[in-house]
Amino acid sequence: MACYGKCVGVPLFVLSLIIHNVHSDQDRDMTQGCHECKLKLNKYFSTPRDQIFQCVGCCFSRAYPTPLRSKKTMLVPKNITSEATCCVAKDFKRINQKLENHTDCHCSTCYYHKT
Secondary structure, eight states: OHHHHHHHHHHHHHHHHHHHHHHHHHHHHHHHSOOBSEEEEOTTTOOSSSOOEEEEOBOOEEEEEOOHHHHHHOSSOOSEEEEEEEEEEEEEEEOSSSOEEEEEEEEEEOGGGOO
């Protein structure tokens, strides 16, 4: 009976430490992994002669409950409404038929929201 408290307590304590570390690592990655919208060298398409840049980074996004008045006008009512802007090219130079070299970036409407 004396072992019961120690045998169950120690694994529960270790499990709580593991869960705490996993959650704190996720938070750290979210804040450090997302930088401002700017040009970054694309290593996959770049060559020593031609350097290709693309826009990367974070902009604004948020989600909030859909107001009831708006919900009534929707064809498919949704409980959550989201707004977002994405890091997109403000200006670019076409390299070939499929490849563009971004020269300036800004936060604007996401391409997939423009449909």
